[in-house]
Amino acid sequence: MTYRPSRIQILLGTRKGTYVVEGNARRTSWKVGRPAHVGEEVYHVIADPRHPGSLYAAVNNGFWGPAVHRSRDGGRTWKEVATPLLPRTRNRPNPMEASAPAPKPVANLWHIEPGHPSEPKTLYLGADPHLLFRSPDLGASWDPIDSINEHPARKDWAPGAGGACLHTILVDPRDPKRMYIGLSAVGTFRTENGGDSWVPTNRGVLAPFLPDKHPETGQCVHHVAPDARDSDTFYRQDHGGMYVSHDRMDHWIRIGRPLGDDFGFAVASPPAAPGRAYFVRLNGRDRTTGTGYFQVQEWNDDRKRWRALVRPNAFPGTFGVHREGISTDNLDPPGIYVGTTTGQLFVSPNAGKSWQQIPFAFPGIHSVAVANPASR
């Protein structure tokens, strides 16, 4: 019997497992379910809206390696599916003779992205070291995308502090062949031909840690969120600040200056409120909110204005938020969901007017996503 979720679910990937938190219709009451993948690092959990009830988790076991897991019943049960791997070789090169470096194994899995609605069995997966894969069969097998995995400039691609992660994958809702990816610390790229070739898209983004402050690549993009109204518009949280692009990432405009230090990792933009993007500003030096309380900043791209969404001191403390740490639902008004590196989960059911902290101490949260209830 096909599982069809009737309740909204918050999906958490944490340092010690996967959590599913179910809410009521008003999004004011939440129940924390039994964790899965207990003790394992889960970098990302996501719902596949093309198949209600299907969830995917990027599980990175410190002992036994990475694995993709799938649930077909809204997180009640999980099963390991295929995990992308580089072609295995038994002929390890002699380091004294090798002309090319030995292949590195797939390290951590960072992001799973359902494909375009017209390709209902396609999944994408980003991994470390700077790897992109496509599955044609909902995770039963994976094909490496050589245009990235064998890119001639790879030798110059540096990792970020979290590793050589390919962490952002966006598919244009108008055209499955147009995609965008983000890699640390390489930047963003766009393809117009389904991944046959890619162009770097980092013009205007500062690389404060490089001698050349505006290189073609080398920026440390942290995350990018698409606008729901205009598929040419994107919001970007980068090591070098907060940005918007209105031209498919050809040019980026820095918007974060009014916030002072506009460092951060996470950004989200809600389907029900296009033109808005939510950022969690952090201090670049210590990667925490640093103000003494939890805060979310809203960028209004129509009015070109910032607004703080959380009453100061409503939630005192020092918080970190990872790149997948903020998400929205598809309801109106939009719900906003933020998970912290110290295990707090903050929820607003009304676009930031009011907030509650879920009364549960989670392990440090890597990722937050929402499984919207299936439409009837």
Added chain:
Amino acid sequence: MSPAVEVRLDGWLRQFGAPSRESVDADSIDHLIDALEERYPRLKFKLRDETGHLRRYVRVFLDGKDVSATTGVSTPLSDVRVVDILHSIAGG
């Protein structure tokens, strides 16, 4: 024909279908793991990564001697009676 060695497997490997003990004919650690993976396919890539090396926190002992960080998967099994495959003390 290689002599059979007794393999004792980490309890955590049960989640991948592995037993606690197994008898395997193999002349090296590599071939021993090949044989285990053939019998228990879900073990594939759990002990070795796809380049063929032992994963960082997998430890292999031959009659009590840890070879993980030295000769690793290419270690021959001549005159070895018991192979222990364990995970190391790590994490937090």
